[in-house]
Amino acid sequence: MPRQPRLDLAGIPQHVVQRGNDRQPCFFEEADYLRYLQELKELALRRHCAVHAYVLMTNHVHLLLTPSAAGQVAALMQALGRRYVRYINDRHHRTGTLWEGRYKSCLVDRESYLLHCYRYIELNPVRARMVGEPDGYRWSSYGANAHGRHDPLITPHPNYRSLGADAESRQNAYRELVRQAISDDDLTAIRLHLQRQHALGTDRFRAAIEAQLGRRAGPAKIGRPRKDAKSAL
Known part of the structure; x- marks a missing residue:
């Protein structure tokens, strides 16, 4: 069965995760993190994707970005994957794959x-x-979003900008937001929707995505279709 195309719309943020093959490291030294961020910055500009948040872990990466057109995130991630694997293999005298298959993403x-x-x-x-x-x-965007550290990769989303009237008030509000614990329900929802590549949001948001794409953006409804009054007679 062919794979379903990813949910992808212009102007809708996407949460992206890419893991190292068999959960093995994909960063080995400081130069590797710097190179990944350099390539990401260049390709985000070229593919017109605004990066709002990121973290580079030892064996995986998370990105939150908004594309200006459908297909731009896929083009960015494919080019980034090729460039970075070539760099890692050359620098560390290795061969073979680095990433665990395709990246996963969900609309947010x-x-x-x-x-x-x-x-x-x-x-x-x-x-x-x-x-x-x-x-x-x-190796994350927290310094930029919470403290105003210069990070040329980061483009604040309008929702982040709405946290305050100026940079200092936004950063204060964001630090306070981060200090609040993420609920277990929200953690589970983010992980599950990312793993299944479903749209993450309200029923109204999901319905709007489905209307635009003409296919499901979440799990299929469980159970048999309900009979109407006529057919039940």
């Missing part, structure tokens, strides 16, 4: 889940017990 409802995804991504190193606080991890 700006109103209900976008800032949850910001937090989810930047808190990965804390959940992995690599650091005690997100600002203790170098």
Whole structure:
């Protein structure tokens, strides 16, 4: 059975994850992280994708980005994967694949889940017990979003900008947001929708995506179709 094309629409944020093959490392030294970010920055500009949040873990990456047109995220990730694998194989004298198959992605409802995804991504190193606080991890967008650190890769989403009237108030509000624990339900929803590549958001958001794409954006309804009154007679 052919694979379903990914859910992909212009102007709708996407949460993307790509893992190392067999959960093996995909970053081995500082130069590798720097090279990945350099390539990502160049390709995001070329493919007109705004990057809002990211984290580079030892064996996987998370990105939150908004494409200006359908197909741009796929083009970015394919080019980035090829470039980075070639770099890693040359630098570390290795051969073969680096990534675990295709990347996974899900569309994100700006109103209900976008800032949850910001937090989810930047808190990965804390959940992995690599650091005690997100600002203790170098390879994420937290420094830019929470403290205003210069990061040419980051384009703030309008929902992030709405946190305050100026940069300082936005950063204060964002730090407070990150300090609030993500509920278990939200953690489960983000992970499940990303794994299944379903649209993450309200029923209304999902219905709008389905109307535009002409196919399901979430799980099929379970059970037999309900009979109407006539057919039941």
